Amino acid sequence: MSPESAILTPEERAVLDQSVLVRHRLEEQFRDLDQQHEAASLGMWIFLATEVMFFGSLFLGLGAYRYLYEEAFEKASIKLNWIIGGTNTVVLLVSSLFMVLAVHYVKLARRKELLVCLGLTALLGLLFLALKGLEYYLDYRDNLIPGWRFDPEEWIEKEGLRAEQVPQVELFLMFYWIMTGLHGLHVTLGIAAVLTMLILAWRGHFSPAYYSPVDVTALYWHFVDTVWIFLLPMLYLLGSHTFP
Amino acid sequence: MAEPLIRVQTYVVVCVLLVLLTVLTVGLSFWHVPPVWHIVLGLCIAVCKASLVVLFFMHALISTRLTWIVILVSCFWLGILLVLTLGDYFSRGMVPAAPGH
Numbered sequence: 564m565s566p567e568s569a570i571l572t573p574e575e576r577a578v579l580d581q582s583v584l585v586r587h588r589l590e591e592q593f594r595d596l597d598q599q600h601e602a603a604s605l606g607m608w609i610f611l612a613t614e615v616m617f618f619g620s621l622f623l624g625l626g627a628y629r630y631l632y633e634e635a636f637e638k639a640s641i642k643l644n645w646i647i648g649g650t651n652t653v654v655l656l657v658s659s660l661f662m663v664l665a666v667h668y669v670k671l672a673r674r675k676e677l678l679v680c681l682g683l684t685a686l687l688g689l690l691f692l693a694l695k696g697l698e699y700y701l702d703y704r705d706n707l708i709p710g711w712r713f714d715p716e717e718w719i720e721k722e723g724l725r726a727e728q729v730p731q732v733e734l735f736l737m738f739y740w741i742m743t744g745l746h747g748l749h750v751t752l753g754i755a756a757v758l759t760m761l762i763l764a765w766r767g768h769f770s771p772a773y774y775s776p777v778d779v780t781a782l783y784w785h786f787v788d789t790v791w792i793f794l795l796p797m798l799y800l801l802g803s804h805t806f807p
Numbered sequence: 808m809a810e811p812l813i814r815v816q817t818y819v820v821v822c823v824l825l826v827l828l829t830v831l832t833v834g835l836s837f838w839h840v841p842p843v844w845h846i847v848l849g850l851c852i853a854v855c856k857a858s859l860v861v862l863f864f865m866h867a868l869i870s871t872r873l874t875w876i877v878i879l880v881s882c883f884w885l886g887i888l889l890v891l892t893l894g895d896y897f898s899r900g901m902v903p904a905a906p907g908h
Binding site for chain 2: 601604605608609611612615616619620622623626627629630631633637645649652653656657659660662663664666667781782785786788789792793795796797799800801802803804805806
């Protein structure tokens with residue numbers, strides 16, 4: 564039994580547990596919680612700036628090769644499943660709405676709404692991954708995996724490409740697998756972070772005075788959403804579709 | 808510190824706008840125009856959507872000047888990466904073959 568428990572009544576102990584004094588976890592190098600929050604948020608923004616360069620170089624490669632191998636990239640892009648790609652965009656956008664609402668409600672100390680919003684964000688993230696898994700299965704079925712399940716003849720006979728354009732199709736598909744794979748990894752890490760926030764929120768870890776972890780997790784989640792916003796037109800919508 | 812400065816309705820409106828822009832961008836891919844337009848229109852809409860996410864969802868609108876510096880600097884460095892490299896690729900056909908090449 565800690566010394567406080569011996570002095571305080573259970574009611575007083577409960578009040579102390581909910582107080583800023585116990586919960587805020589102000590680190591000694593910061594003047595106050597505002598400064599600590601600002602530092603945490605700035606740190607995440609700087610990390611996201613490095614992520615911009617990380618994904619930026621992949622988009623640059625995709626853009627440059629799209630310019631060089633226009634026809635092959637266009638025909639390969641049409642083969643991708645834009646219905647799942649588009650649906651997944653909406654799933655991520657709605658998950659971002661719940662994430663921002665979680666930040667909104669933690670500032671208002673509305674714990675129940677915070678828990679619901681964090682839970683829905685994680686669930687929509689899982690739905691995204693499930694749809695992505697379905698899409699990968701369909702790509703497997705349709706021979707869209709270069710080096711494993713890929714039929715060069717198909718592209719020459721059905722799509723009318725020349726033999727030298729087939730490696731260009733494979734290059735586009737490699738961009739597709741690497742970029743969606745890395746994005747999927749980011750989503751997975753994001754879900755883990757959101758679930759961690761959910762557990763901490765469940766334990767009453769956050770208050771309107773201290774909610775930096777929820778805020779920086781939200782920044783990361785929105786960034787992952789932003790990357791997908793650019794992946795949709797750059798991978799799925801390079802060519803003109805026709806109604807099925 | 809913990810005063811929410813953006814209303815829930817605003818977040819919902821932004822999300823609806825984002826979904827509508829997604830429908831628009833997918834819809835435009837059914838428009839039979841020269842392929843380069845798909846990428847131009849698609850990226851223009853994507854930039855609008857990303858701006859909405861950064862300004863409202865990531866609270867850049869109500870962030871400190873230091874955060875704005877990080878955002879602008881990251882855009883600037885990305886700009887250097889994209890503009891200089893793509894400028895090279897796009898202009899290769901425009902330059903007549905130099906002697907010795």
